[in-house]
Amino acid sequence: MKAAALLLAGSMALAACASDEDTGSGSGGSGESSAAGGDLQIGLAYDTGGRGDKSFNDSAYAGVEAAIKDLGGEVTELTPNADASNRVDLLTQLADDGKNPVLAVGFAFADALAEVAPQYPDTQFAVVDSSVEGTGLDNVTGLLFAANEGSFLGGVAAALKSESGHIGFVGGVESPLIQEFEAGYVAGAQAAKPGIVIDRQYISPNGDFSGFSDPAKGKILAQGMFQGGADIVYHAAGGSGQGVFEAASEAGGRAIGVDSDQYETVGDPALQAVIMTSVLKRVDNAIQAYLTDYSEGSISGGTDEVNDLASGGVGLSTSGGQIDDIKTQIDDYTQKIISGDIEVPTTP
């Protein structure tokens, strides 16, 4: 008992010292956030995992950052708790704090927006990956992406560069959104090389979102594909993609990244070498464009902005130069999709 009391007293004293020391830096932090110079007061609510996923959320932040650079302003970023049960609280907090516009990253915010947006009619909301047309929410804009079109080009690239005639796909969560990636990829690969073998696997079933943040399982699935004879694996698995890159590096195969230009963001030269290309989903461009429109006062709300190949919202990255030799074929397919000659499926 005495020992416990002593321990308690000791740590209290330590805590007190610590608090003395830090009051300065703490208030400095809040001072920084209140010293707003620009006009835009952006609220940014991330999908589970928050910033640092080197993919989806980071891309959203990049778009906000670019917009702030051009237009001035500041951003408040909020990340949901581990089970993402507080999405409504995130949006409420941002709207209560007077943030406008409020950006929600990820389709999972759809229900939360339906609840919160009508309570704040003067605030403009935008949601990535969720359609708002037909929901009657007239202060919400949906930022949609034709992920199937970008993935189609990824499939074309994989099929053309594959030497074994055997490629793979690792999806994060078997949800309709990720199945769209799979559908495009498979269609593209089969268009470029009919009869190609395509392994397709998902890390977690629908309803279990751990598949977007489980590099170990991503690695195991990709290893299985490489051992089975595949030489290029495409991942649409968020943070789990890291494991796919590691598996490719160890097996001497190659991988295709997703969302961001992962050749640039992966940050490890050994893994960089295996990233042949990335299927870009330019969340950053879409958000920057939305914020620019907002600052010009041309946001109407209640509509969807579709970002596809034609608008440059999706596409392939060329960093590293590994697909430069097939550029003409890629451009050819791009034109066919834009002109409507090729209709890319959205479900596998």
Add this chain to the structure above:
Amino acid sequence: MTLVRRVGTLLLAPALAVAIAVVISAVVMGLLGVSPVQVLKVMVDLGDTPSQQITAVVAILNRALPLFLAGLAVAIGFRMSLFNIGVEGQYRMATIMAATIGAAVALPAPLHIALIIVVAMAVGAIWAGIVAVLKVTRGVSEVISSIMLNFIALGLASYLLTGPFRGSPEGASIVSTAQIPESGRLGGLNGVFDVLGLANPPRQLYGFLLIAVVVGVVIWVLLQRTRFGFDLRATGLSPSAASASGVDARRMVVKTMLLSGAVAGLVGLPDLLGRTYEYSSDFTSGLGFLGIAVALLGRNNPGGIALAAILYAFLDRASVPLQSASLPSSVVTIIQGTIVLAVVVANEIAGRITRRAAERASRQSSGPPPDDSMTTRQVPGVVSEGTP
């Protein structure tokens, strides 16, 4: 033992645990260069306007409800030394079945809601019953089988949701079951705020609160005031002593797991009946695991579990304003994590203190104890409301 001392020993361990957790978190915050005082201020600030404050209270209570039920389910097992880690799978199966059946039928409101609750409890009990049957017939540890059944439940729920139970249109980004009609929904309790003359925000306080309170009281009575509860606790404290006095240990395992599973089946219902009206691919997961921490902190006593659930919910809510104030919200996770660790340590320390006090008392009253192990056995049964 007087009431004051009983309550004192009950509160000693959790209070110690929370204190230790707060101190450790303060040290960590200090190392991170964050002022613990400022963090605390943000955590207890519920908002500027009355409407915001009530919304915050509603958010805390709505979050605490499923945590309370999950903690209760785990605690029922704990009281008999059964570790039901399968609450996660039990509530998932229960919620999807209840949502589907609730959406498929049309009944008058009270019957409709009652049916959904009964289905959820039955499915939760059946899923937990598998664990019990495996344990009593094949000797499979409930820890192993309930963890494994969690994975099976996850996969099965996903299959059912995307297959036969699918109610959402093809291509929708969130797959869900069909919506439960109006008669199967539980209205909010926000009328209470009007009666009390408080602000009435749009956020609704779940009507399931009343049902959860009833469940908590029933479980307390069942455990503390009935023959069944006595047998359950006796088996938990000493299986051999219990069976010597005529308790069928195997039957008790089955009964306890069924009861635990039935309560676990309710975990998803506050959300299902009060807000979502459907089970979907992004239905809140992980509540079953949080329930273990809540049960530990609440010392397996319904009242304690309610307080623990509210504390957890309060900490959870704080993570949003903390981020908004540019403070690391990870302190919430740190506090929650250290509480669990501290609870285990504090339970042990508090147990030793009460044991030693009781030994001293018995030595004074009746001379040296005849058998040391007898005293230690007896004491928790008398003073502690629930040692796992």
